[in-house]
Amino acid sequence: xxxxxxxWLTRLLYCACVLPLSLILVLTFVDVFMRYVFASxxxxxxEIIQMAMAITIFAGLPLITRERGHITVSLIDGFFGSAAxxxxxxxxxxxxxxxxxxxxxxxxxQAGRYVKTRTETLVLALPMAPLTYVMFAFTVLTVALLVAVxxxxxxxxxxxxxxxx
Amino acid sequence: MIxxxxxxAFVLGLAFIGVPLAFALILVGAGGFAxxxxxxxxLSMLSQQVVDVSANYGLSVLPMFILMGLFVFxxxxxxxxxxxxxxxxxxxxxxxxxxxxxSCAVFGAVSGSSVATCATMSKVAIPPMLRLGxxxxxxxxxxxSAGVLAALIPPSVPLIVYGLLTETDIRKLFIATIVPGLLxxxxxxxxxxxxxxxxxxxxxxxxxxxxRERLRLMNGLWGLLVLFVIVLGGMYSxxxxxxxxxxxxxxxxxxxxxxxxxxxxxxxxxxxxxTARTTAMIFVILFGALTFANFVSLTGMTFxxxxxxxxxxxxxxxxxxxxxxxxxxxxxxxxxxxxxVLTAPIFLAVVAxxxxxxxxxxxxxxxxxxxxxxxxxxxxxxxxxxxxxxxIPIRAIFVGTIPYVVATIVLVGLVIAFPHIIxxxxxxxx
Numbered sequence: 001x002x003x004x005x006x007x008w009l010t011r012l013l014y015c016a017c018v019l020p021l022s023l024i025l026v027l028t029f030v031d032v033f034m035r036y037v038f039a040s041x042x043x044x045x046x047e048i049i050q051m052a053m054a055i056t057i058f059a060g061l062p063l064i065t066r067e068r069g070h071i072t073v074s075l076i077d078g079f080f081g082s083a084a085x086x087x088x089x090x091x092x093x094x095x096x097x098x099x100x101x102x103x104x105x106x107x108x109x110q111a112g113r114y115v116k117t118r119t120e121t122l123v124l125a126l127p128m129a130p131l132t133y134v135m136f137a138f139t140v141l142t143v144a145l146l147v148a149v150x151x152x153x154x155x156x157x158x159x160x161x162x163x164x165x
Numbered sequence: 166m167i168x169x170x171x172x173x174a175f176v177l178g179l180a181f182i183g184v185p186l187a188f189a190l191i192l193v194g195a196g197g198f199a200x201x202x203x204x205x206x207x208l209s210m211l212s213q214q215v216v217d218v219s220a221n222y223g224l225s226v227l228p229m230f231i232l233m234g235l236f237v238f239x240x241x242x243x244x245x246x247x248x249x250x251x252x253x254x255x256x257x258x259x260x261x262x263x264x265x266x267x268s269c270a271v272f273g274a275v276s277g278s279s280v281a282t283c284a285t286m287s288k289v290a291i292p293p294m295l296r297l298g299x300x301x302x303x304x305x306x307x308x309x310s311a312g313v314l315a316a317l318i319p320p321s322v323p324l325i326v327y328g329l330l331t332e333t334d335i336r337k338l339f340i341a342t343i344v345p346g347l348l349x350x351x352x353x354x355x356x357x358x359x360x361x362x363x364x365x366x367x368x369x370x371x372x373x374x375x376x377r378e379r380l381r382l383m384n385g386l387w388g389l390l391v392l393f394v395i396v397l398g399g400m401y402s403x404x405x406x407x408x409x410x411x412x413x414x415x416x417x418x419x420x421x422x423x424x425x426x427x428x429x430x431x432x433x434x435x436x437x438x439x440t441a442r443t444t445a446m447i448f449v450i451l452f453g454a455l456t457f458a459n460f461v462s463l464t465g466m467t468f469x470x471x472x473x474x475x476x477x478x479x480x481x482x483x484x485x486x487x488x489x490x491x492x493x494x495x496x497x498x499x500x501x502x503x504x505x506v507l508t509a510p511i512f513l514a515v516v517a518x519x520x521x522x523x524x525x526x527x528x529x530x531x532x533x534x535x536x537x538x539x540x541x542x543x544x545x546x547x548x549x550x551x552x553x554x555x556x557i558p559i560r561a562i563f564v565g566t567i568p569y570v571v572a573t574i575v576l577v578g579l580v581i582a583f584p585h586i587i588x589x590x591x592x593x594x595x
Contacts, residue, residue, distance in 0.1 A: 017441035018434055021232070024225050028412030032405060046222040054219035056228060060445025069442060070185030071450060073500045092183045099188035102195070103452075106212035132216060 016059035016138075020052035027052075044124035051131050058138035065100070066145040086153065093150040100143045107136040169466035172197045176457065176507070186503040187446075190453025197460035210459060215452050222408070224329060228444040229411030230320040233396075234276035235436040236418035238285055240427050242389055246271055247289045249382040252374040259361040259368025261297060262307040263354055265290045269308070270350040273315035274393050275418065277322040279538055283312035283546045287553035298369045301557040303360075306565015309546040311353060313535040313573065317346035319397065320411070323505055323534055326447060327527045330454060330506060331513050336400060336407045337524045340594050341587045345528055345580060352572035360568045388421040401594045447502070454506035467514040474515065481519050485581050488512055489533055496537020501545060505534050525587045529580055536573050539566045 027045050035041040064070060080088060111132035113119075119128040172193050179189035191211070199207035218224070250264035250271075257263060269286050276282050287308050294304035316323050319339035328335035361368035396414040399405040405413060422428040428436075461467075474484055495504050509530050516526055538546040547562045580586055 014434060014438050018437040021228060021437050021440060025229065025232070025412055025415055028225070028229070028409055029416050032409045032413065049225050050220045050222045053221060053225050053228075054216075056441050057219050057445050057448045060441035060443075061449065063438070064442050064445050064449075067442075069446060070187055071446060071500055071502055072183055072185050073180045073498075073503050088182060092185075095179060095184045095192070096188045099191050102211070103191065103215065106208060107215065109208075110212035110216055128216075128220075131220065135216070135219065 013059055013063055017056060017063070020055040020059070023052045024049050024056070044121075047121040047124050047126055050121075051126065054131055054135055058135045061138055062142040062145050065096075065142045066149055068149070070096075090150060090154045093146060093153070097143060097146055097150065100139060100146060104136055104139040104143060107132055107139055111136055166464065166466050166469040168197065168201070169461050169464040172457070172460060172464070173507075180503070185449075186500070186507075187449040187453040190450070190457040190506075194453065194456030194458075194460045198456070198463065201460070201463045211456055214455055214459070218451055218455060219448065224448075226335060226408045226411045227322070227325050227329070227447060228440050229408070229415045230277050230325065231322070231443050232436060232440045233320070233411065233414040233418045234278065234281055235439055236415065236422045236428070237272075237275045237389070237392075238281070239432055239436060240388075240418065240422035240425050242386070242421070242425075243268070243272060243285045244289050245382070245385040246389070247286070247293075249379070249386055251293065251371065252379040252382050255371035256373040258365065258370055259303075259357050260370055261290075261294045261299060262303060262357050262368060265294070265304075265307040266311045266314070266350060266353045266357070269311035270314045270318060270347075271389070273318035273346070274397070275320075275389065275414070276315050277320040277325065279312040279314075279316040279535060280545055280549050282315035283309055283549040284553055286312065287550045291550075291554050291557075297371055300367065300561075301554075302561040302565040303367050304565070305550050305554060305557045305562040306567070306569065307357075309544075309550045309562055310539060310566045310569030310573075311350075312546045312549070313538060313569075314346060314350055314353075316531060316535050317342055317349055317528075319343065319346075319400075320414075321531065322447075323501070323531045324527060326451070326502065326505060327509055327531060329451060330458075331510055331523060331527070333523045333527055337591055338527050339397075339407065340401060340590050341524045342528050342531070344586050344590055345532065345576060348579070348586065349532075349573065349576050352576055353569055356568040356572040388424065392417040392421065403594070450502060450506055454510070457507075458510045461511060462514075467511065467518075470511075470515045471518050474519075481516070481521065482581060484516060484519065485521070485529070488516070489529075489577055489581075492530070492533035493536065493540070496534060497540040498543060499537070500543070501534045501537055504537065505530065522584075522588060524591065525580075525584055528587050529577070532573065532577055532580070536570065536577070539563075539570050539573075 027042065027049055031042045031045045111129050114127070114129035114132055120126060121128070175193045176189045179193070180186050195207050195211045198210055246268045247264065250268040251261060254260045254263040254267060265286065268290065269282055272282050272286065290308050291304045295301065315321070319342055321339070321342060324338045324342060325335055327333065328338050392414060395417060396410050399413065400407055400410040495508070512530070513523055513526055517523060538544050541563050544563070547559065547566065550562055551557065551559050
């Protein structure tokens with residue numbers, strides 16, 4: 001059950017990465033092509049690309065976070081025993097969780113502000129609020145995954161479920 | 166200034182216990198901002214920053230260039246490239262090491278990351294060198310060092326990040342870096358020639374390959390050449406914007422990988438997902454760096470630093486040498502991307518005041534950051550080579566990079582003494 005949920009989640013995140021990136025790739029290319037060959041660029045393409053960029057970044061966030069793939073500069077790991085290392089990792093995870101939760105909250109607030117002010121993009125009049133809610137949702141998912149990873153590593157069970165790490 | 170320094174101490178403290186740098190920067194940046202201006206402005210600043218940076222057309226240049234590099238990697242062009250370089254240079258003294266430098270330089274023209282180039286070239290270049298009697302030190306050192314060329318020959322991920330961070334024109338950075346990049350490749354070759362002249366046993370020679378065979382090997386590389394010409398030519402001539410070049414490059418690389426029948430659907434998805442991962446990683450760092458930079462600029466640290474330098478009567482050259490030394494020290498102990506985002510905006514603000522060109526400074530900083538990739542104890546390029554070839558001792562790789570480290574330091578000296586190396590090409594493609 002857990003295995004299949006993980007697989008399902010991974011597939012969803014993969015789609016959320018592949019689709020917007022493919023869109024950026026194709027749209028930029030078509031835009032250039034239309035501009036030079038037919039002298040008529042795709043209007044508003046840059047706004048769609050800008051939305052796709054935001055989705056790509058926030059779809060990548062849960063993936064990188066659950067793999068602990070963020071850039072770190074720690075030099076002191078060598079001085080710790082395994083128990084101390086585990087405690088240190090938990091502290092680091094809690095700090096990361098706090099930062100991510102802060103980010104999620106701010107995105108939620110920002111989305112609310114966009115709803116109120118009806119903020120839209122200039123050319124295509126795409127509303128900014130739904131995009132910001134999507135960014136929020138991915139950040140919440142990231143928080144949830146990091147909670148799972150933190151708990152798993154804090155109690156220090158050996159890696160039961162390879163697909164989480 | 167004290168406030169900013171306390172902020173730095175917090176960031177480094179959190180980072181050194183192992184908190185991801187991005188999160189340390191976000192928390193300390195927002196916290197410091199709140200301390201100076203109040204909580205509400207700090208929170209609004211944070212959310213606005215994140216949305217503005219994410220939903221940004223110009224920034225799509227980063228994932229597109231990353232994607233191009235991954236597709237080229239999938240196309241397994243690196244092997245053909247190395248064989249070709251091998252056939253042309255292998256019969257010279259130390260020829261295989263020369264071939265390694267040359268193929269890293271060419272691979273660097275499609276890849277923007279020195280670590281990725283090291284990982285790719287280690288697999289194809291080290292085994293033939295070892296077979297021919299090159300010592301593990303010479304062969305691994307050559308790959309670890311020549312990987313640096315990828316970050317200096319456009320496209321370049323660190324230069325894109327510098328451009329995004331300091332709002333410097335990325336096209337200009339890519340134009341300005343070409344001469345130092347090629348110069349560094351030449352200096353690497355030169356240092357090899359000197360090394361082999363001092364100790365000929367270090368550079369065995371391979372058998373001469375007939376010219377007909379060499380040309381046949383070049384045949385497999387025309388796709389790469391076309392890609393190279395379209396992307397860099399289109400960008401330098403101004404026909405395409407940098408963002409467009411990146412997308413065209415990625416499509417071209419995809420076409421090459423498909424034409425060579427090296428890309429399955431799974432492979433395609435993997436390239437995309439890897440790209441999203443790297444993009445997310447770099448952007449979270451950017452959120453943090455920009456939030457932190459907002460805080461630092463509130464503290465007035467830049468102004469204090471400028472005053473301090475004026476009081477010390479330091480010349481521009483003196484300041485640049487001091488900055489180079491700081492990077493050499495920090496580069497040895499810090500991860501390169503973190504070092505770049507943490508320091509470049511502050512140093513730039515200081516030296517821009519003294520009349521230093523931001524484009525010039527970008528190239529200067531990236532050369533120094535890349536030097537850190539080779540410095541013990543945490544040189545990333547060295548560890549990447551070690552990961553691919555675990556049987557080579559880490560010490561041997563570090564020793565192997567010494568001639569190239571010397572060459573890179575010479576390049577740093579050259580760009581300080583002759584800034585025109587960097588700035589003149591900008592006038593050719595204005």
